[in-house]
Amino acid sequence: MTWFRADDGLPDHPKVLELADTRSYKAAMGLWVLAGCWSSKHLTDGAVPKGVVKRLGFTLSEAKALVECGLWSVTETGYQFHDWAQCNPLRAEVEAKREATAARVKRHRNKPNPPDCNAPGNALHGPLGNGVSNDAPDPTRPDPTGSVSASARQEFADAHRAWAFDRGRDPETLTGKALDAATERALAVAQRLDLSLAQAAGLLCDAALRLQQSTGKPWAYALREAQPKRGPAPLSQADFAADLAALEGGAA
Numbered sequence: 001m002t003w004f005r006a007d008d009g010l011p012d013h014p015k016v017l018e019l020a021d022t023r024s025y026k027a028a029m030g031l032w033v034l035a036g037c038w039s040s041k042h043l044t045d046g047a048v049p050k051g052v053v054k055r056l057g058f059t060l061s062e063a064k065a066l067v068e069c070g071l072w073s074v075t076e077t078g079y080q081f082h083d084w085a086q087c088n089p090l091r092a093e094v095e096a097k098r099e100a101t102a103a104r105v106k107r108h109r110n111k112p113n114p115p116d117c118n119a120p121g122n123a124l125h126g127p128l129g130n131g132v133s134n135d136a137p138d139p140t141r142p143d144p145t146g147s148v149s150a151s152a153r154q155e156f157a158d159a160h161r162a163w164a165f166d167r168g169r170d171p172e173t174l175t176g177k178a179l180d181a182a183t184e185r186a187l188a189v190a191q192r193l194d195l196s197l198a199q200a201a202g203l204l205c206d207a208a209l210r211l212q213q214s215t216g217k218p219w220a221y222a223l224r225e226a227q228p229k230r231g232p233a234p235l236s237q238a239d240f241a242a243d244l245a246a247l248e249g250g251a252a
Helices: 014-020 025-042 052-057 059-071 091-110 150-166 177-195 197-215 219-226 237-250
Strands: 046-048 072-074 078-081
Touching: 014 025, 014 059, 014 177, 025 046, 025 052, 025 059, 025 078, 046 052, 052 078, 059 072, 059 078, 078 177, 091 150, 091 197, 150 177, 177 197, 197 219
Parallel strands: none
Antiparallel strands: 046 078, 072 078
8 A cells, every 4th residue: 555645735836726716626626635545556656547537426527627727637548647756656666665575574584583582491482483581470461581582573563563554553663672572562472372473463452552542551551561362363474464565665
């Protein structure tokens, strides 16, 4: 998924002010926004076929109003946003970044486990490959004496961003102790529910969101205190990779 971008000076742009003096103003601007979202989703580089105008619920006269004020131009198949590339990425850029991100995620998932990930005192074995001590009495609470591996920390951070993208939220940045605590918590959840770290992170974030909405506590606190339970099927590894790739593509 990509994002359709509009400059914050749009309401005062001379072309918009010219359009504001017409009866088609509100409908035409609605068409401009929805068509921009459609073009971003389908990577048409600002091209809008006539059929899409009608499918979005607008008329060709409203499209003509956009042409007359200079926001659109006429093409053989429909219309074209003026200066699309000034604010929005082109198809080639989005696809190249998505491919690079998918390759990076694949490399990360294919990396071998740290040499000490199954050392004595670490109850988390197998595909999690994290290297975090888990001798705390309560397995749902992070161990402040534990040591989170860089790979586990990065995997949680990626899963955290993918979860936010999947829920349509802006991801809050976690760093330092907050990131370590959240990663340890997700690792404990993964062990308890027999999930991958990415899947456990998704359940933890869902539970943290419910806690934050009910208490108003900061996000880092909610991640530390939430009590996730196994619910609907968590985000699969494939879906996680796809969401992360789309997220990176949307930032192009």
